[in-house]
Amino acid sequence: MLSSKNKVFIRGLFAAGATAAAVFAAPANAALPIESWTAASGAKVMFMRAEALPMLDVRVDFPAGSRADPKGKEGLASATGDMIGRGAEGLSENDIADGFADTGAQFSGGASSDSAGVQLRTLTSEPEFSKAISLMKTVLQKPVFNADILARETARSVAGLKEALTKPDTLADRAFATALYPNHPYGTHTTEASLNAITVADVEQFYKTRYLGNKAVVSLVGNITRAQAEQLANELTAGLPKGELQGNPLGGADYQELQAAMKGQTIQIDHPAAQSHILMGLPAMRRGAPDYFDLLVANHILGGGGFVSRLMDEIREKRGLAYSTYSYFMPAGDAGPFQAGVQTKKESTAEAVQIMRRTILDFIEKGPTQAELNAAKQNLIGGFPLRIDSNGKLLGNISMMGLHGLPLNYLDNWTAEIEKVTVQSAREAFARHVKADKLVTVVVGGKVE
Incomplete structure (x- = not known):
């Protein structure tokens, strides 16, 4: 419930700080102190x-x-x-x-x-x-x-x-x-x-x-x-109050536990808006998951890489069903969701849902190609400096690390962890976390069938 009081998750890995960029003046390959x-x-x-x-x-x-x-x-x-x-x-x-x-x-x-x-x-x-x-x-x-x-x-x-x-x-x-x-x-x-x-x-x-x-x-x-x-x-x-809290106050439940408590289903909500809003996903990743980087790379290929992602290619480029589509993992204290989304005109609702689901299921089964993997890793590694180029971004990162107990070298090792991801590890991680029979589809607007 991200300060709007309606959202449930903290979106994204990095919290944005104030607008002025106080860039850390050190060589790109230097360890962050x-x-x-x-x-x-x-x-x-x-x-x-x-x-x-x-x-x-x-x-x-x-x-x-x-x-x-x-x-x-x-x-x-x-x-x-x-x-x-x-x-x-x-x-x-x-x-x-x-x-x-x-x-x-x-x-x-x-x-x-x-x-x-x-x-x-x-x-x-x-x-x-x-x-x-x-x-x-x-x-x-x-x-x-x-x-x-x-x-x-x-x-x-x-x-x-x-x-x-x-x-x-x-x-x-x-x-x-x-x-x-x-x-x-x-x-x-x-x-x-x-x-x-x-x-x-x-x-x-x-x-x-x-x-x-x-x-x-x-x-x-x-x-x-x-x-x-x-x-x-x-x-x-x-001078603050002192006390104890029961259990882990930030959670820690993994995706298996949370998926066992829910069921895959399609939810249809009528609405007079001109476009349908479509979401698809399931509980998928807690903060600190050991295969986080495999999932990050896999999702970049599926729907996190903008115009070069599979969802964008299938839904926008090939069929013109939407201007944009996306997917992401949102790690949280307990396993946060994998979520894919798209907005499309009402008469295209059923086709858009079908294509989105088919693309995700195909990715579960086959995973990425070597060419897709290479391009995704290059893009993520090349863009990493933009994730830590201001005091505000660094503050968001180290705060997240402190809250969730991530190691102090987490940012230093980030690009090396991306390099370790293989076609097999990305495919297996995605298939472990994203189960076809547990996918929830929510459609607000047009009809699914």
Whole structure:
């Protein structure tokens, strides 16, 4: 439920940061100097020094995503994330906004399906740096949750939800998630009733039990020293609540378990839109899956490579059924989905569904060709620098690594792991994870038959 309160997954591997690019100045083949340690508060720290610009990007993440929403109060995680920064001890909502603006800093917060947190981009020059960090500390550690502001934001959320539920893409996304994840947090959705049920007391309790300093991940990328990073990480988390959480708060269920709990089916939803919205997929990959790179390359060939993908060739180039089509894997704490999608005119719905399914089934059976594999690997390796070319992108990466326990050399080994993928490993991985009899098809608009 990616801050829109309706989405279920964190899309893509890399989180985009602020727009200014503070490029890490090092040779392309140099190891990224990522360090990690445990702060005195118990928080996990991920740090990378980047001296190209006098700036720091820092975020603090918690196991406080929508998967922790109580039944009947879906949207609580998002509401809590949204309320942080709208009031703090001795500071109004406007005071906080003006305080960050006066230092040239950018502050934001929010929640996704697995986690929630806050993020700051600030200059490292003084007095801007100290003022921005002090304000972030106050906002994070001493929030004030105002009932009138919560009521205002709830009304906005309800209005946004009502509008979204008129749109075919929202209807498709929600039906798809429900079918893939029955009786699972990834398959639940906010409703007008659940949003209106959330009280200030609920927000306060969620903050106290989920925004725990000893369970936080603090990620820092920018022009500060290791010593400064150590001090800063502890300052930002030492005053937070402390506690324990049962089990793995980010999940860990693999695709076999989640596929066993659902069934392949076709769901038809009528809608007056001119085009049909078609989704096809199943639960497929958790974060840290050992065959992640095999699946990444395989999907690049099937539907992730734009105009050179098989789905694009079959649906657009050969038949002109759509302008665009795609597929991707979305790794999450529990196995996130493999999803393919297309929009087409209503009278082409049945043909588009047939071609999409046939292309996926053929890929399950035969996998890629050697030529396709070579081209995909070249494209992914050649494009890798664009995934880490700014502080914001690096911050998103190391935050993900910290949250999900990926090794510190994950980015250093990324291109080498792509190189290891073979036709056989790509085919076998895709066939393991994508089962024909478990595919869910959702069609909003035209008729499947």
